[in-house]
Amino acid sequence: MTKLKWWQTAVFYQIYPRSFADGDGDGIGDFKGIIQKLDHLQDLGIDAIWLSPHFPSPNWDFGYDISDYLGVAPEYGTLDDFKTFLAESHQRNIRVILDLVLNHTSDQHPWFLESKSSRDNPKADWYVWVDEPPNNWQSCFDGDAWTYVPERDQYYYHYFMKQQPDLNWHNLEVKQALWDAARFWLDLGVDGYRLDAIGTIFEDPNLTPHNVPMKLAELRRASELAQSPAQKKKVEKYWRDMFKNQIGGPGLHDLMKELRAVIDEYNGDRVLIGEDENIDFLGNGDDELHLVFNFPLADLDRITPRQIRRNQRERIARLKRLPKGGWACNTLGNHDRSRLHSRYGDKIHDAALARLNAALVLTLRGTPFLYYGEEIGMTDLIITDPARLRDTMATWYYERLVNELKVDPAEAALRAGEMSRDKNRTPMQWSNSPNAGFSPPGVETWLRVNPNYKDGINVRDQEHNPNSLLNYYKHLLRVRKHTPALLEGDYIPLHNTAKDHFAFIRKSNDQTVLVVLNYSDSKLDLDFSRNKEIKGKSLHTLFSSAVRSRVDLDPKSIHIGAFEVFIAEVK
Numbered sequence: 003m004t005k006l007k008w009w010q011t012a013v014f015y016q017i018y019p020r021s022f023a024d025g026d027g028d029g030i031g032d033f034k035g036i037i038q039k040l041d042h043l044q045d046l047g048i049d050a051i052w053l054s055p056h057f058p059s060p061n062w063d064f065g066y067d068i069s070d071y072l073g074v075a076p077e078y079g080t081l082d083d084f085k086t087f088l089a090e091s092h093q094r095n096i097r098v099i100l101d102l103v104l105n106h107t108s109d110q111h112p113w114f115l116e117s118k119s120s121r122d123n124p125k126a127d128w129y130v131w132v133d134e135p136p137n138n139w140q141s142c143f144d145g146d147a148w149t150y151v152p153e154r155d156q157y158y159y160h161y162f163m164k165q166q167p168d169l170n171w172h173n174l175e176v177k178q179a180l181w182d183a184a185r186f187w188l189d190l191g192v193d194g195y196r197l198d199a200i201g202t203i204f205e206d207p208n209l210t211p212h213n214v215p216m217k218l219a220e221l222r223r224a225s226e227l228a229q230s231p232a233q234k235k236k237v238e239k240y241w242r243d244m245f246k247n248q249i250g251g252p253g254l255h256d257l258m259k260e261l262r263a264v265i266d267e268y269n270g271d272r273v274l275i276g277e278d279e280n281i282d283f284l285g286n287g288d289d290e291l292h293l294v295f296n297f298p299l300a301d302l303d304r305i306t307p308r309q310i311r312r313n314q315r316e317r318i319a320r321l322k323r324l325p326k327g328g329w330a331c332n333t334l335g336n337h338d339r340s341r342l343h344s345r346y347g348d349k350i351h352d353a354a355l356a357r358l359n360a361a362l363v364l365t366l367r368g369t370p371f372l373y374y375g376e377e378i379g380m381t382d383l384i385i386t387d388p389a390r391l392r393d394t395m396a397t398w399y400y401e402r403l404v405n406e407l408k409v410d411p412a413e414a415a416l417r418a419g420e421m422s423r424d425k426n427r428t429p430m431q432w433s434n435s436p437n438a439g440f441s442p443p444g445v446e447t448w449l450r451v452n453p454n455y456k457d458g459i460n461v462r463d464q465e466h467n468p469n470s471l472l473n474y475y476k477h478l479l480r481v482r483k484h485t486p487a488l489l490e491g492d493y494i495p496l497h498n499t500a501k502d503h504f505a506f507i508r509k510s511n512d513q514t515v516l517v518v519l520n521y522s523d524s525k526l527d528l529d530f531s532r533n534k535e536i537k538g539k540s541l542h543t544l545f546s547s548a549v550r551s552r553v554d555l556d557p558k559s560i561h562i563g564a565f566e567v568f569i570a571e572v573k
Contacts, residue, residue, distance in 0.1 A: 004490050004511065008097065009194070009273040009292060010329055011489045012049035013364070013479060014371045018337050019056050019078055020064060020448060021429050022374055024441040030448045031429070031440075033074075033083035037090050039432075042461060046377060046472075047479030050097040052196050052275075054337055056084065060110050062165040062394050063143075065101075066198060067108035071183035088191055097193040099273060104180060105202045106166040113179070114167050118151045118158070128176050129167045130159040137211040139248055140218045144398045147248070161202045161248055163394065171203055171257065181264050194265065194273035197291070200258070201278050204251030214244045219402035223409070226417055250280075258283060258290040275331065281317075287326030293369060296332045300339065305346050305359060307504035307521055311495055314366065314506075318493060330368025334359055335376060341426045342373070344382040351523060353379065354565035357474055357547055358519050361567040364482050365517045367493040367508065375430055377475040379459050382425040383452040386415050392449055396422030424449055431455035433462040474547065481545045481569065487513040488569075496533060502526065503562065507535050507572075514572040516541060516557075523564045531558040541570035 017036060025034025033056075043051070055065030058073045065075070074084050091098050107114055116125040135148035135157055143163040150157050158167045169176050184195065214221065221240055228234045258276075262285075265272045274290075276283050279297035283290055299305075299313045321328035335342045343356045356379055363370045385391055388400045400418035403409040409417070419425065429451050433439030438455035439462070441447050452459075464470035482488045491508035502522035508515045514535050520526055530536045541555045548563040555570065562568055 006490055007271050007273075007292075009050070009271065009275075010369060012097065012369060013047070013482070014050045014052050014099075014369065015043060015046070015048040016052045016054065016336055016371060016373045018054045018374060018427055021427050021440075023430060023432070024445075024447070027442045027445055028077070029441050029445045030077045032077065033079040033087045037083075037087050039430075040087075040090055040094055040096070043096060044094045045476070047476055047483060048096065048372065050099065050193065051091060052099050052371065053101065055101045055103065060108055060165065062108070062163060064392070066103055066162075067106070067110075067166045068103055069108040069110045069112075071180070072186050085190065092191070099194040099196055099275065100187055100192050101198055102184060102195040103198040104169070104171075105199050106160065106162060106168045109165045109167055118153050121154050121156070125175075126154075127173050128170055130170050131156045132159070133157075136209045137247075139209075139212065140244055142218070142245060143395045145218050145402075159205075161199075161205075163398075168202075171253070177257075177260070181261070184261070184264055185267075188265070188268050188272060192272075193270065194275070194292075196275045196277065197261075198277050200254065200276050200283070201249040201280070203257065204253045205249070206247040206251055210247045212244045212247060214240045216240070218244075219399060219406060222399060222421070223403065223407055255282070255285065255290060259285065262288075262290055281320045281324065281328055284321075284324055284328045287324055287328065293329060293331040295371070296330060296368070299332060300334050305334075305355075305362070305521070307500055307502065307519075310362065310504050311498060314493060314495065318367070330366070331371065332363050332366050332368050333371035333373075334363055335373035335426070336371070337373070337427055338423055339426065341380055341382050342376050343379050344426075351565060353471070355521075357471065358521060358565060358567060360475060361478060361517075361519060361547075361569075362504075364478055365488055365508070365519075365569065367491065373426075377472050378431060378461055378464055379471045380428070380431060381452065381454065381459070383428050383450065384416070384419040384425050385422065385450060386419045388415050388418060390450060391418060391422055391424055393422040393424045393427075396424065428452050431460040433460050434458070478545060478567075485513070485515060485544060485569075485571075486510050487515040487571075491515065494535065496530065497528070503528070505530070507533075509535060515544070516568075516570045516572060518560070518562055518566070518568040520562045520564065520566045520568075525564055526562040528560045528562055529558050530560060531556075533557075536572050539572050542573045543568070543570050545569040 020031045022031045023035025023039045025032050056078050057068045058070040058075045059065045059067050074081050088098055113125055113128050116123050117128045139147040141147045141160055148157040149164040160167050225237050228237045265274055273292045275293040276291045278294050283294050302309050346359055347355055391397050396418045400414050403414035404411050428449050429440035429447050431438035436443035438451045464472035487508040487510045491510040494507040496505040504519045506517055536557045541557050543553045547567040
């Protein structure tokens with residue numbers, strides 16, 4: 003097999019620490035709990051953990067508003083607990099990357115407290131300050147992007163909520179402080195970073211106003227009410243136009259090059275993964291980021307063979323045009339998105355589609371990212387009681403709907419619950435026992451546990467069921483790990499006009515593998531014998547989600563069951 007970097011062959015698994023495992027019984031996930039569950043991850047077959055923010059935070063945005071880049075949130079444990087978690091992960095050959103939030107801090111961070119205290123403070127210029135709001139920019143979380151501070155008689159800028167002031171990256175001291183923070187965790191042995199919201203670090207230097215005839219809450223409401231294709235298209239344009247001057251400002255690529263230089267000071271192929279879809283952030287292959295996410299795939303409202311083929315055609319062509327070629331990175335879920343099982347289901351074949359889409363992420367060329375709970379089929383939980391919402395973006399929207407837009411409170415509660423990120427951050431479901439085994443019985447968990455843990459959507463029940471989704475993931479991950487073509491092979495699409503199935507080849511120097519994903523409820527009889535990679539050969543089954551009586555098959559007539567996942571080596 004070609005020598006690849008560890009992050010090219012790894013399967014990443016995102017842990018949202020607040021919701022993964024409660025080790026001390028207070029209703030909040032923590033490092034003690036994560037450590038106790040590392041054997042589950044090792045048995046599952048993942049290779050790396052992406053840990054969402056574990057830093058001290060007032061939790062207006064649950065860790066993405068950092069008040070100390072060098073610490074551990076007390077509810078998660080201590081720095082020693084983190085070190086134990088890191089050592090125990092590495093002992094199991096599981097790498098760990100952290101979230102690095104560069105755009106902003108918490109408004110409770112000592113840097114901001116100093117900066118806002120006076121215009122003469124040494125850190126006065128560490129954030130973005132103006133005498134008067136220069137434009138009509140909106141925060142993507144809570145309305146106006148400029149917030150007044152009486153101590154300075156000035157306004158500060160925040161792309162996210164007002165408790166998350168933007169750092170001034172034109173200040174060299176800010177840059178040095180963040181690079182030092184990055185080195186702190188790298189010195190402890192972390193394997194790299196997922197970089198949060200990198201596109202928001204620099205804005206249009208001319209501070210050009212947007213031209214959308216409404217504010218954020220009105221635009222969200224318009225999104226909900228849009229029915230016709232024309233209405234939806236207009237709303238999509240409004241979203242782009244509202245924020246286009248607040249992202250992607252000049253200087254981002256130079257900044258990423260500086261961070262890459264920091265990462266390259268360390269051995270072990272530390273990795274940088276940007277929360278962005280822009281392939282330009284991969285630079286020349288050696289000077290910026292290692293990976294960016296294939297968000298255009300995850301952004302699809304419905305996954306179809308035609309949409310997948312189009313996505314792969316466009317992404318791979320862009321990656322190939324890079325000076326050294328880029329490496330893909332595929333995912334369908336994370337802490338900001340509706341869960342895979344809920345988002346891509348059709349209310350009839352949800353379980354089958356979840357298996358298909360898991361196989362899609364794990365067989366496409368590139369590095370796959372999974373989100374905690376996907377392996378057992380966790381679903382969204384819509385919280386319709388505003389008092390139980392924890393996502394402050396959703397509670398802000400509920401208040402605006404009721405008080406400003408005069409929406410009926412019952413409908414407003416439903417809309418807020420639907421848009422809330424709480425729905426896909428509920429506690430991990432470990433067993434069919436009170437609180438799903440996340441916390442001890444009788445403990446109030448930080449978010450409600452989805453009651454469907456009682457219906458077999460939990461780890462313990464699925465461990466003992468050979469046909470469970472959990473065991474499906476384990477089997478598929480083993481096949482991937484032991485199939486060189488799935489790790490490094492080129493992608494060659496087949497049957498390019500098929501509406502019901504997605505078929506492709508993964509071809510390495512030593513192996514050729516056929517993958518067929520049937521996105522229909524019909525049985526198919528497919529002929530692959532004319533393909534030059536398969537002609538005159540047979541197919542040896544490596545994996546199938548259906549029951550098959552034969553392992554070796556004639557490519558001229560391959561019977562594929564409804565919603566079947568079929569993987570075979572060309573022999």
